[in-house]
Amino acid sequence: MSRHGTILRAATASVFMALVALSMLSVGCSSKALKKVGGDNAMPSELPDDIKEKFTVKDISELKTGQPGISAGWQLPAPQASAQPISGVAAKKKSKKKANRKDAKGPATVQTPAAAFQTPEAAPANLQARPEHKGYPSRRPAKDPIWVGEKLTYDVSYFGVVAGIFDLEVLPFKVINNRKVYHVRGEARSSKIFSLFYRMSDWVESFIDYEGFFSHRLHLVLDETKQMRDSLELNDSDKGKTFYWNRWNRHDRGYTEVKEYVDAPKFAQDTLSLVFYVRTVPLPDGAVITVPVISESKNWEAVITVVRREEMSTPLGKIRTVVLKPEMKYQGVLKKQGDSFVWLSDDDRRFLVKLDAKVRIGSILATLKKVRHGAPSQ
Numbered sequence: 001m002s003r004h005g006t007i008l009r010a011a012t013a014s015v016f017m018a019l020v021a022l023s024m025l026s027v028g029c030s031s032k033a034l035k036k037v038g039g040d041n042a043m044p045s046e047l048p049d050d051i052k053e054k055f056t057v058k059d060i061s062e063l064k065t066g067q068p069g070i071s072a073g074w075q076l077p078a079p080q081a082s083a084q085p086i087s088g089v090a091a092k093k094k095s096k097k098k099a100n101r102k103d104a105k106g107p108a109t110v111q112t113p114a115a116a117f118q119t120p121e122a123a124p125a126n127l128q129a130r131p132e133h134k135g136y137p138s139r140r141p142a143k144d145p146i147w148v149g150e151k152l153t154y155d156v157s158y159f160g161v162v163a164g165i166f167d168l169e170v171l172p173f174k175v176i177n178n179r180k181v182y183h184v185r186g187e188a189r190s191s192k193i194f195s196l197f198y199r200m201s202d203w204v205e206s207f208i209d210y211e212g213f214f215s216h217r218l219h220l221v222l223d224e225t226k227q228m229r230d231s232l233e234l235n236d237s238d239k240g241k242t243f244y245w246n247r248w249n250r251h252d253r254g255y256t257e258v259k260e261y262v263d264a265p266k267f268a269q270d271t272l273s274l275v276f277y278v279r280t281v282p283l284p285d286g287a288v289i290t291v292p293v294i295s296e297s298k299n300w301e302a303v304i305t306v307v308r309r310e311e312m313s314t315p316l317g318k319i320r321t322v323v324l325k326p327e328m329k330y331q332g333v334l335k336k337q338g339d340s341f342v343w344l345s346d347d348d349r350r351f352l353v354k355l356d357a358k359v360r361i362g363s364i365l366a367t368l369k370k371v372r373h374g375a376p377s378q
Contacts, residue, residue, distance in 0.1 A: 044232070044245065051243060055217055055234045057183075057207065058175040136179075136237070137267055139213040141280045145349045146182060148172055149374030152351060154366040156188070164190045164200060166366060168275075168352070170374060173210070176217060180210040184276060199225045206272040213277050214267035215294070226251050235294055237266045244297040258297075265292035265299060274302055279350035283322050285309065293328070301329040309346060314353045315371050320346040321353060338363075349373075 043052040150170040155162050171183040183205065190200040204220045215235050222229035227250045234243040242264035249255045269277050269291055281289065283306045293300040305325040312321045321343040327334055338358030345351040355366040 047243075051234065051236075054177050054236070056176070057217070060173045060175055060180065063175045063180055064178050136209070137212045137214070139280070140211060143348050144377060145279045146170055146184075146276055147349075147374030147376050149372065151370075151372040151374070152368060153370035154355075155369050157365045157367075159362050161194070162191055163194045164188055173377075174207060176207050179216070181216055182208040182210060182276065184208065184272060186272060204272055206270055206276075208273045208276060209267075212267055213273075213280060215270040215273040218270040218272060231296070233270060233294065233296075235264060235268065235270065237268075240264060240266050242294050242297060246296065260297045262297045263299075264294045268292040268294045268299075269302070271295050275352065278304060278324070279344065279352075283324070283344070290329075298330065303327045303329050303334065307341070310343075312343060312353065314345070314368055316345060316351070316353070319353075322346045322350075 043056050148170050152168045154166040154168070156164045156166050165188070167187045169185050169187075171185055174181050174183045185203060185205040188200060188202045190198060200223075202220075202222045202224065204218070206215055206219075207217045208215060214237060215233075216237075217235065218231075218233040220229065220231040227248065229246070229248045231246040231248075232244070236242065240263060242260075242262055244258065244260045244262065246258045247255075248257075271293065274291060274293060277291065278289075283289075285306055285308065287306040289302075289304040289306075291302045291304070293302050303326070305327075307323040307325050309320055309322055311318055314321075322345075324342045324344065326340060326342060340355070340357040342352065342356075343354040345353055351368065351371065353368040355364070357364045357366075
């Protein structure tokens with residue numbers, strides 16, 4: 001079995017790296033424990049006060065109401081008739097005559113729907129035009145597939161052996177920078193038998209803007225036989241910057257620490273928020289969707305191809321699924337690491353029911369085993 005670091009780097013080629021990376025296993029020796037960068041919701045004391053204030057996670061009760069698009073009680077407007085993409089300011093500049101002419105043509109053909117996703121501000125055709133605040137995009141879907149209390153449990157296999165369990169959960173709403181956010185968390189645990197060879201207890205969490213469906217903050221913590229890691233990404237879409245702080249103690253390489261403040265696309269996804277964002281967009285057969293991603297201080301594009309529909313037996317019963325092929329593009333070059341595929345339920349919820357990710361050595365298979373539906377937001 002190859003070294004964990006090699007497999008982890010290979011896994012970054014997958015759109016769903018947050019799920020895959022936490023599922024990579026290998027044999028090694030113990031690492032020295034790290035002091036956490038920050039608590040589950042706390043911010044590192046070393047950060048400047050303005051950054052700490054902006055990215056501190058607060059309870060939903062602390063949301064200040066009265067601002068369009070971020071009030072907890074703000075209501076959805078009536079659905080828009082147009083099937084064309086809505087793209088922030090650009091959409092407002094179109095004349096009514098031109099907009100009506102495009103409406104008459106109906107939805108875009110499935111061969112070229114990617115145009116709706118080429119910029120961070122763009123919104124898919126089934127999302128509704130909404131008031132913006134400070135230039136933030138409004139990407140609320142007509143039906144929200146992401147429910148608080150939702151919890152999906154997967155068996156994760158490597159080289160045909162069930163190596164661990166992965167839980168993906170939607171926790172109660174939080175507030176960051178006075179923006180209502182989804183709080184999603186994934187946890188990976190090695191199985192009892194596999195822990196005899198390699199122990200793993202990892203987690204990753206993301207805070208996703210409720211109105212704009214983009215990432216504010218990602219926190220990854222690895223606690224494993226061979227490594228300890230604490231990585232924090234703070235995505236400042238107001239400034240088009242990301243603050244990245246990664247501390248990593250690996251048995252074979254020792255301790256490394258990186259602090260960077262880099263340019264980043266506005267309203268981009270992190271590697272976990274991307275999983276949830278894809279659940280909100282139209283997925284017609286043949287579509288090729290491009291989404292900006294910020295990961296480990298690097299700017300990527302997730303390129304997602306809708307391959308086909310097929311039926312599958314799942315804990316939800318025998319259901320229709322939509323099959324996606326995710327790839328990553330870095331600096332205009334598509335990174336080929338072997339074909340990977342993702343199956344989503346082809347319904348209003350778009351649950352991730354299966355993932356088959358090819359990595360440098362072998363493949364990772366994640367299969368849905370248990371579903372808790374949660375409750376829709378009020």
